[in-house]
Amino acid sequence: MFRKMTVLFCLSSFLSFLLAASSLAGGFATSGVGSKAVGMGGAFRGLADDWSAVYWNPAGLAQLESSEVNITVMATSHRGEYTPNIKLGEGTSLYEIGFKNGTRWFHKDEINVFPNAGGFVKLPGVKGMTAGVGVSLNHDLNFRWDLFDPPVGYNNTVEYPEIDHSSRLRVIDFHPSVAKEVVENKLFFGGGFSAQYCEMDLRKTEITPNLQLDPTTGDTIWLPRPLDHLYTDVAFKGKGWGYGFNAGLLFKLNPKFQIGVSYRSGTTVKLEGDTKLDLYLPENPGMEQFFLDKGTAEDTTIANLFKGGLRSTKPDAELDLKLPADVGVGIAYIPNDKLTLTADVSFTQWDQLELLELELEGMTPVGDSAENITIVTNWENTVRFSAGLQYVFNETVTLRGGYYYDPSPVPDETLSPLFPDVGDKNSFNIGGSLFFGGYEVSYNFEYVSSWDRDIDTLSDPNGDGLFDNYTGSYKMNSFSSLFSLTYRF
């Protein structure tokens, strides 16, 4: 038996590596935690009858009669496409600024593997009390794109990096929980503490106006295109911790019908790290000589900006990442021993994420004090609808299916390939479990289809003169694979 379980677990883990999963729900949240819950479309608040209740509704832990431990392997990748169409100007006067417009680009296809684990025990000596713990990946993002090269005529002498836009985010939730049966077999309450460790990398091209002032007159010197902008490769790396909690109630109206409600608090993760600023300078002998001919020391400094080359600095950086609060209610209908039907609706407060502000401490490549770099997000709250079913064939085999609809919190005015939650999502799940003694081996396959999105207009919602969205056409579909092994005792 153990040998069979080992073989099956290893085989399925291998397949999980192959079957890239991009379970992107709203924003950068994963589809959820636990193969059973995910397999039922995340409609689990009203059921919450395995270890993943620590995430969905901790009250559910108290209804269970046995203890259990679980390990889950998630393999993730995404299938996104982006066709840039970013130009400045309007009408027939549109100008390229270096984005590789008109061509469909794929981000780097990578398979990311991460284990989740969790479990709970019935506490001896404390009637109706259950303590559990979960370690799960609640938020995940990994996109790397080649979208940009300085425009022809800028003549950067150092080659621009191939991967110029990337976003990588992992939020690992360490989540101890307790749950108590408040009214025997009727009402259950639970709560948990959340310590979230986050690692984040962000990389983008910062396009800034190259405005020079005449040192003598103070007048603005207009530089001809494409010298009117400077191009800096900005790469932030940071890590940190955030803390929160969740709580829930589960009410069993009768043996066939139960309802659950849970709340998960928002978290502010304080990321600390640094930001590499690589300024790619243009080579333009004409402008270099123009400023040298003016003769002042300040003009000579400006002239040096047209000699090509690369200037780099690495100021310290901090960023507060606000993860949203979430509240939801779910129902479970269990008409008989074989069939379970569930449905959930949840509200996620994504509007806490208005912007990502990189607070820099240090110098820029041109010798000024580094100013903050702002990525405007202005995300919007979302309501997700989920439905699931479970059918128990026999003692050994159980099948599950689920669906959820999850809107995108990202408005047109801030959508970019860095956070490509491009459209409202429809997720289809199918999976099942095999039971052998105290062991349960589960597998779940998920397909998430996002609505395509076309963005036509560049936007600058914070009015800083820099556009905050990337116009063009976006597509995103995802395949998901999740395998888990649970032992009950």
Place this chain on the structure above:
Amino acid sequence: MIPAFKKLGILVLVTGLLLFFGCSERENPAGPQISEGLDYTGSFYDSVSFWGNLSGDLTQRNIAVYTPPGYDPTNTNTRYPTLYLLHGFWGNERYFLDYFSLKEIADEMISRGEIRPMLIVTPDASSKLGGGFYTDSDSMMTAAVEYTVYYEYTRYDSMGNPAGSTAVKDTAYAELTFTGEYETYIWRDVIEQVEAAYSAYDGPWWEYTAFDNLGQPTDSVQHTGTARDYRAISGHSAGGYGAMKVAMRHPDLYTSVSAMSAPLSFSLTTEHISDVYSENGVSFGDSAGYYAFSPSQTKPWTTLFFSMGAVFSPHSLSEPDTTYFHRLAPADEGLVGVDLPFGPDYSPGGTLNTTIWNKWLAEDVTTMVSSNPTRFKPALDSLTIYIDCGLDDEMDMNLHAEAFDAALTNAGVEHDSPAYYSGYGNLPANNFNYIADRLRAVLKFHSDNFPPE
């Protein structure tokens, strides 16, 4: 009967294999391979067009030539169409290459197949006053002056190194001019030099004759072949004006002409006479101040008017009336300077000196079309024309384009309307800022008008 465990295992395995192929790594398109051409700058020989110029400007001028990727100077069987691209005021032969990345833009467009491979020639037409305005300056004297010159026809290898030359020493005669014969330089000397040294489509278009000391012809060279369809001319600002004028007067030499942000209607420049006064801190009616007008780098409109005066209305050395005269040389050199078309008693809206102003208008392309459609309509009909201008041009060149457009329409010349473009953000669509982008449109225009490869 297959156990449940095995059934599930088979299902997982099959699904996994199917999805493995569905999740295979996707390939992004490879970027275009940009092949590089070469740009070479050098002087070929003393141009007779500049001999004896009283301004003291160089007689031996540089020409920059862009050769496309794959150009082999040893292969004379492969010929390339040629675009002559004229710089603007205060420019020189490196204008488009050093400021506006002409080579990089041409390399990319040729590599992507957007334009056909071509030679692009940018000659030096500068002067001490900012430029010769692509005009043959008036003769200052009636007698010819003897000069001895050296001719060298040179071919170059792919690294721009001379690969062989033929040197000739000869003697010829030229009349003195104030600034030089910039128009003749463009349509005769530059074409001759380029087509002798590069694999361009060439001739027939001129016959050069050298003279002995009695003024008798001693030698001539005649080019053969038909090159008009493979020759185009363009320019920016004053260069656009020069291109249009040269093409109008020599339609047998060029198949297409374009002008970027160009002064195509001189009557519109009179609105800026007041700028000359304000730059010099002079009030209208202040005669002493009027005669103290002096061009300098900090007085752009003053310099422009003096430069145009030097080309269009240099003061005749034998003309005693100095009412409109402004000196440009020490007094012991005589009355060397320019006659401006407005006098010391000028006031806004006032009249100009008709004699002097008519000299300017004789070189104004809008006036040329309007006053002599019999001559210029056939010339313009034979050319394909492109004009563009920014809507924020600080010298109102967009109004010049409108005026020339109207003149063409009134003359019954079929042509496309000028392309007016706007800017973005804080970068106005002035005379200078968007040239790198407009060059793309100009190169495409001329490429499309050459015969197919």
